[in-house]
Amino acid sequence: MIELSDKNKLDSRLENLSSNFPLIINLSNQKGGVGKSTLAYNIADGFRTLGFKVQLLDMDIQNSCTSLNTLRENPFINIETIDTKTTLIEIMNSSIEDSSEVLIIDSDRCSSTLSNLAIIGSDINLTPINDRVTELLSVVDRYNQLLDEIEMSTTKDISSYVILNRVHLFAKHFEHIEEMIMDSSKMKILRTIIRDRSIYNESLIDGRTVFEASELNGHRDAVSEILSLCYELIDIHIKKRG
Numbered sequence: 462m463i464e465l466s467d468k469n470k471l472d473s474r475l476e477n478l479s480s481n482f483p484l485i486i487n488l489s490n491q492k493g494g495v496g497k498s499t500l501a502y503n504i505a506d507g508f509r510t511l512g513f514k515v516q517l518l519d520m521d522i523q524n525s526c527t528s529l530n531t532l533r534e535n536p537f538i539n540i541e542t543i544d545t546k547t548t549l550i551e552i553m554n555s556s557i558e559d560s561s562e563v564l565i566i567d568s569d570r571c572s573s574t575l576s577n578l579a580i581i582g583s584d585i586n587l588t589p590i591n592d593r594v595t596e597l598l599s600v601v602d603r604y605n606q607l608l609d610e611i612e613m614s615t616t617k618d619i620s621s622y623v624i625l626n627r628v629h630l631f632a633k634h635f636e637h638i639e640e641m642i643m644d645s646s647k648m649k650i651l652r653t654i655i656r657d658r659s660i661y662n663e664s665l666i667d668g669r670t671v672f673e674a675s676e677l678n679g680h681r682d683a684v685s686e687i688l689s690l691c692y693e694l695i696d697i698h699i700k701k702r703g
């Protein structure tokens with residue numbers, strides 16, 4: 462979790478943001494049900510809360526974010542379903558004109574040309590993974606291999622940041638996970654951890670994000686986790702751009 466002192470440091474960096482944005486974040490993992498759509502939807506609202514103009518590109522075969530949006534009283538206007546490479550490239554290119562924008566891609570779990578393009582074109586690849594050892598073992602190796610393969614088709618360095626999601630509320634020790642991920646050449650682990658909280662599912666029942674569900678248990682903690690993730694991503698992006 463990002464401490465207050467980090468946030469203050471970040472706030473001073475935010476003053477010089479325009480040269481570092483837009484920021485394109487792609488959520489991907491070949492494994493299904495890891496929380497890509499839930500996190501994409503919530504971090505989109507997190508960045509919006511921080512004052513950014515946000516666009517969410519829905520490439521999930523189930524179109525989860527688009528469907529969630531239909532459950533809302535007041536639908537978000539900035540969720541777009543993407544199913545062709547041309548549309549994705551057009552939107553990525555047009556966002557380059559807009560320095561206040563954050564583009565979030567909820568990627569398809571299959572490794573298609575479209576999802577590979579999202580991996581190559583984004584500034585940050587975010588990979589939600591659960592902390593169960595069996596899941597980590599299968600996902601990290603396979604995903605690292607996929608990134609290696611994609612890197613062969615481009616001149617860009619391809620990497621991914623693992624976000625531990627649905628972690629048990631009382632789990633405290635993650636050293637074994639950090640080691641596992643450090644062993645993979647293309648993946649790094651984020652400091653932020655998203656806990657297993659019923660609010661993530663309950664708020665989605667009527668298409669709300671955790672920011673909009675103040676009556677539900679765990680609201681403050683979930684909001685703080687999501688904002689912590691947004692801050693960490695901004696920080697990584699600014700450091701990368703130097």
Ligand SMILES: Nc1ncnc2c1ncn2[C@@H]1O[C@H](COP(=O)(O)OP(=O)(O)OP(=O)(O)O)[C@@H](O)[C@H]1O
Nearest residue numbers: 493494495496497498499570627656657658661662
């Ligand atoms: N931190 C969390 N705490 C509790 N439940 C969560 C959390 N993150 C995700 N979930 C729940 O896990 C389930 C799967 O999440 P989600 O649909 O976002 O995964 P996905 O990776 O997008 O799946 P798919 O690969 O099918 O697109 C959903 O019911 C969601 O509400």
Ligand SMILES: [Mg+2]
Nearest residue numbers: 497498521525
């Ligand atoms: Mg999904």
